[in-house]
Amino acid sequence: MKAWEQFIDLHEESLGKAATDKWLRSLKVLHFDAGNLFLEASDPFQIMWFEEHMRKKVKEGLFNNNNREIKVHLSLAKVAKPLLKKSKKSPKKPEEKPFALTFDELDTHSTFNTFLPTDENRFAQEALKEAISTAKDAHPVFNPLFLYGKVGSGKTHLLKAAAKALQDRGLRPIYCRLETFTEHVVSAIRMGEMSRFREAYRTADALLIDDIDQLGRKSATQEELFHTFNTLHVQGKQIILASSCPPKDLQHIEPRLVSRFEWGLSIPLTPPSKDSLKKILAERAQMLNFSIKPRIVDFLTDTFPSSPTASVRALEALALRSHIEGIRTQMAQVNLSLPEAAKLLSDLIKDEEEKTLTPEHILKTVAEHFGIRKDDITGKSQTRECALPRQIAIYLCRTKLSMPYMKIGDLFGRDHSTIMSSFKLIQKGIDSSDPNIAPIVSFLDKRIG
Numbered sequence: 140m141k142a143w144e145q146f147i148d149l150h151e152e153s154l155g156k157a158a159t160d161k162w163l164r165s166l167k168v169l170h171f172d173a174g175n176l177f178l179e180a181s182d183p184f185q186i187m188w189f190e191e192h193m194r195k196k197v198k199e200g201l202f203n204n205n206n207r208e209i210k211v212h213l214s215l216a217k218v219a220k221p222l223l224k225k226s227k228k229s230p231k232k233p234e235e236k237p238f239a240l241t242f243d244e245l246d247t248h249s250t251f252n253t254f255l256p257t258d259e260n261r262f263a264q265e266a267l268k269e270a271i272s273t274a275k276d277a278h279p280v281f282n283p284l285f286l287y288g289k290v291g292s293g294k295t296h297l298l299k300a301a302a303k304a305l306q307d308r309g310l311r312p313i314y315c316r317l318e319t320f321t322e323h324v325v326s327a328i329r330m331g332e333m334s335r336f337r338e339a340y341r342t343a344d345a346l347l348i349d350d351i352d353q354l355g356r357k358s359a360t361q362e363e364l365f366h367t368f369n370t371l372h373v374q375g376k377q378i379i380l381a382s383s384c385p386p387k388d389l390q391h392i393e394p395r396l397v398s399r400f401e402w403g404l405s406i407p408l409t410p411p412s413k414d415s416l417k418k419i420l421a422e423r424a425q426m427l428n429f430s431i432k433p434r435i436v437d438f439l440t441d442t443f444p445s446s447p448t449a450s451v452r453a454l455e456a457l458a459l460r461s462h463i464e465g466i467r468t469q470m471a472q473v474n475l476s477l478p479e480a481a482k483l484l485s486d487l488i489k490d491e492e493e494k495t496l497t498p499e500h501i502l503k504t505v506a507e508h509f510g511i512r513k514d515d516i517t518g519k520s521q522t523r524e525c526a527l528p529r530q531i532a533i534y535l536c537r538t539k540l541s542m543p544y545m546k547i548g549d550l551f552g553r554d555h556s557t558i559m560s561s562f563k564l565i566q567k568g569i570d571s572s573d574p575n576i577a578p579i580v581s582f583l584d585k586r587i588g
């Protein structure tokens with residue numbers, strides 16, 4: 140496939156020939172349709188390496204002749220040693236026809252077996268298992284099942300586990316993220332293939348949609364979801380949805396959909412506690428055949444406290460990087476010390492630190508934006524070159540961190556009333572849509588996060 144070959148050639152210079160051959164050229168091209176490239180990896184580390192090093196680059200740099208993004212789907216070769224026992228069912232072959240609905244893939248580690256039951260999530264797991272065991276045989280008692288919880292509470296894991304368990308029962312569930320459902324609606328409309336879209340979704344044995352809170356104001360998607368929901372519901376097909384909030388808090392979603400989401404059972408999920416997260420990491424390491432000392436597990440949970448997702452990703456990165464490093468230096472993975480682990484994860488740790496919002500981070504972002512030094516912002520200079528960035532930084536410290544004026548004054552070496560008047564000046568600029576102030580503050584506000 141030409142675009143893929145060109146993409147590989149382009150990256151050979153920075154990766155080197157050996158790495159390019161080992162990690163990219165050895166990926167087997169299974170199939171290509173207009174927007175999707177299916178590749179097969181020979182071992183799990185190749186997939187992890189790709190996700191870590193190439194996923195972003197592919198998204199930004201792999202396009203077809205019509206300049207549309209090509210999505211890369213990676214699977215593990217059947218002969219390869221899987222991380223977990225795989226289902227006996229062979230994966231569905233992608234369709235050959237021009238309009239192909241490609242659904243999100245299930246992964247080998249998101250199963251019920253690998254989901255650690257905690258007091259907070261036990262009920263959700265039981266409800267899902269019950270729904271799966273009776274799916275298709277009886278009208279579901281609770282339909283839909285609506286899982287909701289914060290980032291990292293295990294929604295995606297449970298949804299994929301449920302889809303996998305349904306497949307193992309010989310049923311044909313559809314699992315997809317809302318983004319995929321939306322893409323399908325949009326391309327079906329564009330290509331005049333609505334009947335094929337409907338046939339695919341409405342004949343499924345169960346429908347599982349993740350990130351339903353991202354429905355937003357897309358009216359065509361809401362319309363199709365509404366009819367898909369009704370058709371499946373009337374037939375007694377189980378519907379399982381996941382969202383960051385309960386149905387009543389969903390934004391911009393038609394009331395008729397919200398009320399349907401409330402027909403069944405809504406189940407809250409809570410992110411795992413620190414102790415549970417440690418157990419999750421230890422089990423994940425075992426699945427990866429990665430020997431990890433408890434104190435490195437502690438280090439991961441302390442370093443990536445904001446979300447289980449980040450800790451799990453860091454663990455996977457550590458397993459991959461120490462595997463590569465081990466090949467290079469003969470270093471035994473088993474002996475990985477804390478400083479070695481920290482070194483291998485230094486970029487991820489830096490990213491994590493930057494995510495924590497501090498006055499330092501605000502100063503750094505504002506200074507970088509205006510091309511001046513942090514010291515210029517807190518320094519004495521009254522030139523406009525320094526004064527405007529300073530006033531904006533003061534404004535952002537107040538609005539983003541709710542810092543008291545006195546504290547901001549200490550940070551900027553100015554008295555309380557100067558800080559207040561800087562704040563008011565920027566606020567006035569925003570309120571009056573001053574082109575020299577409002578767009579910059581809005582941009583920096585988003586950038587700071």
Ligand SMILES: Nc1ncnc2c1ncn2[C@@H]1O[C@H](COP(=O)(O)OP(=O)(O)OP(=O)(O)O)[C@@H](O)[C@H]1O
Pocket residue numbers: 249253254255256257260288289290291292293294295296297383411419447448451
């Ligand atoms: N109880 C659990 N047992 C095992 N792994 C878990 C558990 N809870 C979360 N995880 C793991 O933590 C990571 C984050 O979970 P997941 O992606 O399912 O969260 P989420 O609620 O879908 O978050 P988001 O809202 O960001 O999509 C995953 O790697 C998942 O496998």
